[in-house]
Amino acid sequence: MLVLADAQPLGEYNPINGYGELGVSPLYDGLLRPQSQSDNTIPELVPALAASQPISNPDHTVWDVALREGVNFHDGTPLDAGDVVATYRSVLDQGTGSEIAASYDMIDTVTAVDELHVQFVLRYPYADFPARLLLGIAPSELIADGPARDSQLNTQPVGTGPYILTELRPDQAVFKANPNYWAGEPEVTNLVLTYEPDDNTRAQHMRSGALSGTVIPPLLASSFTDPAVSIVAVRTADWRGVSLPSTNPFTSDERARIALNIGVDRDSIIEHVLAGYGEPASTPFNDVYGDSYNPHAVFDYAPEEAKRILDDAGWISAADxxxxxxxxxxxxxxMYPASDTTRRDLAHAFASAVQPLGIDVSLHGATWDEIERHAQSAAILLGGGDKPYSIDTQVYETLHSRSPNTPTYSNPANFTIPGVDEALESARRSTDPHVRTAAYQQVQDAYIQHPTHVFLAFLDHTYATTDNMSSPEFC
Incomplete structure (x- = not known):
């Protein structure tokens, strides 16, 4: 048995609202799943519930997916094309209020050609569509009308995944291995996932031997000396940064936003806040994206230049x-989520870094519900890059101006960067890799001239594990 601990609340297991959207879940499978070769490359997307790779027409507007035969849901009902259709249609249905609907708005229709064949017709060419085929599939019989947040799937999930939920409490979820899993019964037959939002408590439980593994902040990870506990660090494109409000007189000034970006020593923050577990970020583009990454689109640390820019912009130091x-x-x-110690420490480091420039940053730890109410008026210590499987999923919502379905924390200030919306649309819709690369280079060049955030770092994900566990796959 493995006992894992996480900082995220348990429940909300409905794929219609985004659970399992990344293709890694104990409960659900998507049509595809990510298969990582190394930390330095984008994970390859390989068939899961699909029998083979999806096939598109030449302009990438029609995608056909053949389903794997002989797959059953946890309740014994067979998987068929109707389940895939029902899942995707429910995400797109405005009545469900799905929090991930904007990520699938390129889909015009999804239909069952036959029992084991699904066809997606898109509103426009989209070469990165396979990255949208990671969504966990639920049985059509259990997909009800109405808000996704009210669905019984949140607490009584039924999927095709390797584990079946047998018990759910606010502080603990218990899973048993699915003996009929299409890929073979998992070696670990029992899995317990506990909810522990406090980082120090999770660390203490690791030291005491109560846990098999947990996610742990970098600073705490660096403090472990027990030889029975291994620290695993995984390089990621998961960024942390500060969104800046467009309604504030100071941060609405583009020259002030440039000064903020060059007035922060990112290397120092990574050393002291992340214990070296990370890389500097000036934009949400990571070098994992190869030729599309622009190594020259960076903000070099230049505090004296930041002061000069502020002086020239008319922001003059007062007596205080x-x-x-x-x-x-x-x-x-x-604002930052009070329960997240890494974001708290990054917020404090950022405020301290810009104070010598003559900028006063007031810090406020809060719940996400409170932060959401102030999303347009306050700066927020945000994270992103949780969908790194294509550049489009990594950067589009963060840098594009907002639409009615845009998630709350994607460009919350609704800045419009000159030329960026057009370049992002061109990259998203083009089938020519050279056109896409040029468009993404253009986006980065434009962002450096017209920043909307202060991106700080790409985090290494750090985990503590015991000897009886190779990796905290579902932690």
Whole structure:
């Protein structure tokens, strides 16, 4: 038996609302799943519930997927094309209020050609569509009308995945191996996932031997000396950064946003806050994307230049050291989830870094519900890059101006960067890799001139594990 601990609440296991969207879940499978070769490359997407790779027409507007035969859901009902159709249609149905609907708005229709053949017709060419085929598939019989948040799948999930939920409490979920799993019964027959939001408590439980594995912040990971506990660090494209409000007189000034970006020593933050487990980020583009990554699109640390830019912009130091322009002060509130110690520490480091520039950042730890209410008026210590399987899924929603279905924390200030919307659309819709590469290079060049965030770092994901566990796959 493995006992894992996570900082995220348990439940909400409905794929219609995004659970299992990344293709890695104990409960659900997608048509495809990610298969990582190394930390330095994008994971390859390989068939899961699909029998083979999806096939598209030449302009990537029609995608055909053949389903694997002989797959059953946990309740014994067979998987067929109707289940895939029902799952995707429910995500797109405005009545479900799916939080991930915007990620699938390129889909025009999804139909069952026969029992084991699904066809997706898109609104426009989209070469990266396979990255949208990771969504966990649920039985059509259990996909009900109405809000996804109210579905019984949140607490009584039924999927095709390697584990079956047998018990759910607020602090613990118990899973047993699926003996009829299409890929073979898992070696670990019992899995317990506990909810423990406090990082130090999870670390203590690892030291005491109560846990087999857990996700753990970098600073805590660096403190482990027990030879029975191994620290596993995985390089990622998962970024942390500060969104800046467009309604604040200071952060609405583009020159102020440039000064903030060059006034922060990212290398120092990575050393002292992340214990070296990370890489500097100036944009959400990571070098894992090869030729599309622009190594010159960076903000070099230049605090004196930052001060000069602020002076030239009319933000002049007052008697108390904080800059002013007319009746406005160079100040804003930075919110972060209070339970996340890494974001807390990054927020404090950011505020300390810009204080010598004459900028006053007030810090406010809160719940996500409270942060959401202030998403457009406050700066937020955000994270992204949780969908790194294509550049489009990595950067589109973060840098594109908002639409009605855009998630709350994607470009919350609704900045529009000159030329970027058009370049992102061109890259998304083109079938020519050279056109796409050029468009993404253009996006990065434009962002450096017109920044909307202060991206700080790409995190290494750090885990603590015991000897009886090779990796915390579902942690």
């Amino acid at each position: 050291g904080i800059r002013t322009k007319g009746s406005h002060r160079a100040e804003f509130t930075l």
